[in-house]
Amino acid sequence: MIPMALDTDNLSDYQKFRGKCREMSEALIKDDPSLALVRGHYWDADWGPQEHWWCIKPNGEIVDPTKDQFPSKGNGLYEEFSGICTCEQCGTEVAEADVCMVGNYPCCSSECGMRLVGL
Numbered sequence: 001m002i003p004m005a006l007d008t009d010n011l012s013d014y015q016k017f018r019g020k021c022r023e024m025s026e027a028l029i030k031d032d033p034s035l036a037l038v039r040g041h042y043w044d045a046d047w048g049p050q051e052h053w054w055c056i057k058p059n060g061e062i063v064d065p066t067k068d069q070f071p072s073k074g075n076g077l078y079e080e081f082s083g084i085c086t087c088e089q090c091g092t093e094v095a096e097a098d099v100c101m102v103g104n105y106p107c108c109s110s111e112c113g114m115r116l117v118g119l
Contacts, residue, residue, distance in 0.1 A: 013069055014069050017068055018069045021052050024066050025037055027065075028063060038053065038054050038056050038078075038080050039080070040079050040081040042054070042070060042076055042078055045072050046071040047070065049079075054067075083096050084096070086106065087107050087108035087112050088102070088106060088116055089107055089112035089113070090108060094106070100112070100113045
């Protein structure tokens with residue numbers, strides 16, 4: 001069976017760009033190594049905060065190859081991830097590297113993780 005080519009001409013911007021933020025940002029960096037990769041949230045007026053990746057120029061200008069996936073088309077607020085997570089159980093702030101993940105939920109310790117699931 002031969003795979004069918006994807007007809008990108010008839011795809012919405014959402015379909016073209018959603019889930020490709022990191023991949024497309026990294027491709028831009030290969031072409032322009034002066035760009036830096038940024039991870040964080042994009043705050044869209046309609047959708048609220050969305051996990052996102054984008055690039056930033058040395059002068060601070062944002063370059064977002066997938067901005068058109070959002071209703072606000074890049075006119076929202078970009079917020080870089082600080083590296084700090086909040087424990088889902090007790091609210092303690094902890095560095096991402098030290099987080100104990102329970103499913104999709106960050107916890108500060110295995111004790112909090114166990115309490116989160118009722119153990």
